[in-house]
Amino acid sequence: METIFMAQLMGALYGLLAVVFGAFGAHALKKKLTPELLHSFETGVKYQMYHAIILLILSFNLNFDKPMDSWIINCFIFGTLLFSFSIYALCLGAAKGNKPRFLGPVTPIGGLLLVVGWGLLLYSFVSNLV
Incomplete structure (x- = not known):
């Protein structure tokens, strides 16, 4: 039950913040960031x-x-963070x-956690078939 709550809480929070940060990037940062940095921000x-x-x-x-x-849920939560x-x-x-x-190596660690989360999700689907 607590994993379900964490997934719902963090999903809703990440969704809310993605909209806020997207608007912030599109309006406030458009003039302050280079096109390359703005693209990176949008990727995040x-x-x-x-x-x-x-x-x-x-x-x-x-x-x-x-x-x-x-x-799976923890990989997605911490990987996204x-x-x-x-x-x-x-x-x-x-x-x-x-x-x-010091944040340079943090991004790929987060990406790795996201990949692991997707891999575990794939494994859970495939293992149900076998």
């Missing part, structure tokens, strides 16, 4: 929204009767002239 927003949607879909469709279900939010920080830092270099 898109991935955040995609994973907000999948969290909500899974929270209403998974039985959450296997430990792997919690692993590390991936998208590190991109936001890197873009905003670059716009202000300082690059928070």
Whole structure:
């Protein structure tokens, strides 16, 4: 039950923030970021929204009767946090002239968690067939 709640809570929160950050990027940052940085920022927003949607879909469709279900949800929650939010920080830092270099490796770790989450989801579907 608590995994379902976390998936729903984080899915709704990530969706809300994706809309807010998307509007912020399209309006407030359009003049402050280079086209390359704006594209990166938009990538963070898109991935955040995609994973907000999948969290909500899974929270209403998974039985959450296997430990792997919690692993999938946690990979999506933490992967989105590390991936998208590190991109936001890197873009905003670059716009202000300082690059928070320590965040450089955080983005691929978040991406890896997202890939693992999708891989586990695929495995859960395939293992139900076998």
